[in-house]
Amino acid sequence: GAGVSQTPSNKVTEKGKYVELRCDPISGHTALYWYRQSLGQGPEFLIYFQGTGAADDSGLPNDRFFAVRPEGSVSTLKIQRTERGDSAVYLCASSPGGPRSDTQYFGPGTRLTVL
Amino acid sequence: KQEVTQIPAALSVPEGENLVLNCSFTDSAIYNLQWFRQDPGKGLTSLLLIQSSQREQTSGRLNASLDKSSGRSTLYIAASQPGDSATYLCAVGGSYIPTFGRGTSLIVHP
Numbered sequence: 298g299a300g301v302s303q304t305p306s307n308k309v310t311e312k313g314k315y316v317e318l319r320c321d322p323i324s325g326h327t328a329l330y331w332y333r334q335s336l337g338q339g340p341e342f343l344i345y346f347q348g349t350g351a352a353d354d355s356g357l358p359n360d361r362f363f364a365v366r367p368e369g370s371v372s373t374l375k376i377q378r379t380e381r382g383d384s385a386v387y388l389c390a391s392s393p394g395g396p397r398s399d400t401q402y403f404g405p406g407t408r409l410t411v412l
Numbered sequence: 413k414q415e416v417t418q419i420p421a422a423l424s425v426p427e428g429e430n431l432v433l434n435c436s437f438t439d440s441a442i443y444n445l446q447w448f449r450q451d452p453g454k455g456l457t458s459l460l461l462i463q464s465s466q467r468e469q470t471s472g473r474l475n476a477s478l479d480k481s482s483g484r485s486t487l488y489i490a491a492s493q494p495g496d497s498a499t500y501l502c503a504v505g506g507s508y509i510p511t512f513g514r515g516t517s518l519i520v521h522p
Binding site: 330332337338339340341345353355356388396399400401403404405406 | 454457
């Protein structure tokens, strides 16, 4: 079946602009995660959804970052007033249940470059 | 705060060698530990998931062990192949926040 997909694959924007990154999880997966990965680093947790609600958003770095999952499937990560330090690969993952027991399946990521 | 360390950071070996990659973590109160593979410019592919009550998991040429009390996990790769070249990441699951190490970059040359 189809895996986790993310669009766009690459996004180049200017400092101060607003961007939206989309994640389509595997059908039926109730848990969805966003991570950010900088070069040479492991993924850094941002937010975890269980269904439509954010179960844990403690990884969001500041209030410029926001994520939604209104119907419990597709999720959008929104970044306002982008800064050069936001440049990274943004990864999305989904799992059938929660993070305590299930394997996470990752998408290919969106590479965000803020000029 | 959980800290995850992976040693070595990079490894280059000839084809056919058996390898051990190490992952250590500071907080032993974990639910699970997962090993991933990441190819350049790609997302992560899950290799093995070990629940906290388990000691090891095996898949093909891969074997992962977990020692919670000492805060360690190892990934053993038997008879390495050039196709195994990638970055290997471990992720420690505690509460809702998985913590990743920086990875071990592996090159297997023919």
